[in-house]
Amino acid sequence: MxxxxxxxxxxxxxxxxxxxxxxxxxxxxxxxxxxxxxxxxxxxxxxxxxxxxxxxLSKEEKQKLKEEADKIQEEYGYCILDGHREKIGxxxxxxxxxxxxxxxxxxxxxxxxxxxxxxxxxxxxxxxxxxxxxxxxxxxxxxxxxxxxxxxxxxxxxxxxxxxxMLNPSSKLKGEKDWQKYEVARRLKDVVHKIRAQYQADWKSKEMKKRQRAVALYFIDKVPVASPRPPDPSYL
Incomplete structure (x- = not known):
């Protein structure tokens, strides 16, 4: 250091x-x-x-260290999720x-x-x-x-x-969560024109919260900025 x-x-x-x-x-x-x-x-x-x-270290010594690390991975690096053995990230x-x-x-x-x-x-x-x-x-x-x-x-x-x-990205649950996000994105393309029209109208709203939300949506849409948390699918 x-x-x-x-x-x-x-x-x-x-x-x-x-x-x-x-x-x-x-x-x-x-x-x-x-x-x-x-x-x-x-x-x-x-x-x-x-x-x-x-x-x-010699090749044999490095192999021994790898085996020890693999043993720890085997013992602590997995969990049982819905009856399936899943790798932990x-x-x-x-x-x-x-x-x-x-x-x-x-x-x-x-x-x-x-x-x-x-x-x-x-x-x-x-x-x-x-x-x-x-x-x-x-x-x-x-x-x-x-x-x-x-x-x-x-x-x-x-x-x-x-x-x-967290679970490893290759886990079944993690994959399902990613799939759900992609499905939301696919549905978004059918309504994105409505969302844009709405946030542009909200720029002139009398409510501060609506104006702030509209500006945030503009930057998410145009920059683009990643949303801090997954969107609620019920909004779409």
């Missing part, structure tokens, strides 16, 4: 040091008071060496690290905390076997919501946004 340009930015350094100090013991806080006095070259070298060592939570963001993000450098079982909401069927949390831990919540497609969720600490464990 020391090789990247964003680590030289003041906002990155300030955010990192502020979060780092929160993790320090009182003794460490008395000693470490300035980031520019800290030398991270040794720990940087340690991780670079580890990366190089992985690249230098992202069955691992995000590891802790330093937040980067895009461009000069105001939160770059902040600490992305490790996700603990107590942060995770599990979503499964009432009659299913609820996954066991690691020893000494418990899930934040267990839900039985069959109106959504996510299997687990948690809130990340940087932007307080929800993250999800």
């Amino acid at each position: 020391l090789d990247h340009e964003y680590t030289t930015k003041e906002i990155f350094q300030n955010n990192f040091f502020n979060d780092w100090r929160k993790e320090m013991t009182p003794k460490e806080q008395k000693i470490i008071k300035r980031l520019d006095k800290c030398d991270f070259r040794e720990i940087h070298k340690y991780f670079v060496d580890k990366s190089e060592a992985r690249k230098a 992202n069955f691992k939570t995000e590891p802790p690290g330093l937040f980067r963001g895009r461009g000069d993000h105001p939160k770059m450098g902040m600490l992305k905390k490790r996700i603990m079982p107590e942060d995770v909401v599990i979503n499964c069927s009432k009659d299913s076997k609820i996954p066991e949390p690691p020893a000494g831990h418990k899930w934040k919540e267990v839900r039985f919501d069959n109106t959504v497609t996510w299997l687990a969720s948690w809130t990340e600490n940087i932007q307080n946004s929800l993250k999800y464990i």
Whole structure:
């Protein structure tokens, strides 16, 4: 990470040091008071060496690591949905690290905390076997919501946004959801002229909400901008 340009930015350094100090013991806080006095070259070298060592592994050693990863995938990378074994898209939570963001993000450098079982909401069927949390831990919540497609969720600490464990795009349910969206798009072509006429008329509406909606529809139509959520098919 020391090789990247964003680590030289003041906002990155300030955010990192502020979060780092929160993790320090009182003794460490008395000693470490300035980031520019800290030398991270040794720990940087340690991780670079580890990366190089992985690249230098023999074919047999790499195969062994692959088999171990496949074993984990086999155990945790699938679920049973409507009696069918379906592949999970992202069955691992995000590891802790330093937040980067895009461009000069105001939160770059902040600490992305490790996700603990107590942060995770599990979503499964009432009659299913609820996954066991690691020893000494418990899930934040267990839900039985069959109106959504996510299997687990948690809130990340940087932007307080929800993250999800979802089905693989190749899964039957995911494919059906995509098919439904394409069907909506196909039906849309028969009524799009009516929608355009309506939002153009709504530009002159006395109601602020209608005018705002009309402008939003214009940009979705002309730019085009992706809608933040799937449209309700009943509108078409």
